[in-house]
Amino acid sequence: MIAAPTPPDGEHAICARALVRTFGELPALDRIDLTVRRGSWLLLLGPNGAGKSTLLRVLATLLRPTSGTLRLFGEEATRSDRRSLRRRVGLLSHQTYLYETLTAEENLSFYARLYDLPRPEVSVRASLASAGLSDRAPDLVRTFSRGMKQRLAIARALLHDPDLLLLDEPFSGLDRASTTRLRDRLREARAAGRTCVLATHDVASAAGLADRVIVIDAGRTVEDRPAAALTGKDLEDLLAGAVREAGTRGPA
Numbered sequence: 001m002i003a004a005p006t007p008p009d010g011e012h013a014i015c016a017r018a019l020v021r022t023f024g025e026l027p028a029l030d031r032i033d034l035t036v037r038r039g040s041w042l043l044l045l046g047p048n049g050a051g052k053s054t055l056l057r058v059l060a061t062l063l064r065p066t067s068g069t070l071r072l073f074g075e076e077a078t079r080s081d082r083r084s085l086r087r088r089v090g091l092l093s094h095q096t097y098l099y100e101t102l103t104a105e106e107n108l109s110f111y112a113r114l115y116d117l118p119r120p121e122v123s124v125r126a127s128l129a130s131a132g133l134s135d136r137a138p139d140l141v142r143t144f145s146r147g148m149k150q151r152l153a154i155a156r157a158l159l160h161d162p163d164l165l166l167l168d169e170p171f172s173g174l175d176r177a178s179t180t181r182l183r184d185r186l187r188e189a190r191a192a193g194r195t196c197v198l199a200t201h202d203v204a205s206a207a208g209l210a211d212r213v214i215v216i217d218a219g220r221t222v223e224d225r226p227a228a229a230l231t232g233k234d235l236e237d238l239l240a241g242a243v244r245e246a247g248t249r250g251p252a
Helices: 052-059 082-086 104-114 120-130 146-158 176-191 232-249
Strands: 012-023 026-037 041-045 067-072 089-092 164-168 195-199 212-217 220-226
Touching: 012 052, 012 195, 026 052, 026 195, 026 220, 041 052, 041 232, 052 067, 052 089, 052 164, 052 195, 089 146, 104 120, 104 146, 120 146, 146 164, 146 176, 176 195, 212 232, 220 232
Parallel strands: 041 195, 041 212, 089 164, 164 195
Antiparallel strands: 012 026, 012 067, 212 220
């Protein structure tokens, strides 16, 4: 069978080739190839320790790959002005990047200035309202519950309306109402043409959001398929299979 032609690089938000990232002698990413078209949504599955968080941090240019190439929106991510690229990326990771001794409003105002938003006060108020945190705007983040911090961290990641969303366990710590609110916001971002890579174990909450699903294990891609025909049960089975495989392999 003749392979489909590779689209021009400008059509990709992400184009990674043979990405390797090691920590000491341990390979967290082992020659990962990944292309994501602009406007596409990718669901990233895998067991704990598979390399999902490392991959997202490399894509966000917060970690340099040990080897391999990475282009974001057609630009060489390790050579171009990473500051300008980071303005196009919204990252939610296990680290909230929130300042505990600042209020919710002060945290978002700091990031609004960092991203040179033209009307920072308006953006901050809108983000707090979308997160359901308007009434907690003057409160210190250190007084927030885990779920409230997660909601504020999501607001921070989406504040500057990024072209590329990199979301690591975005549903963690959220109650049902907050999960529904986040899914609505993600649908709006998808309708607006944003690109997203979403890593999660909560496949029920992620179901229906992605065009494509990949499964990684031990830093390698082991599944890559369209998501349209996959039910929530199918996604659960994919994740469970990867977890079983990791369990039979045992520690490295």
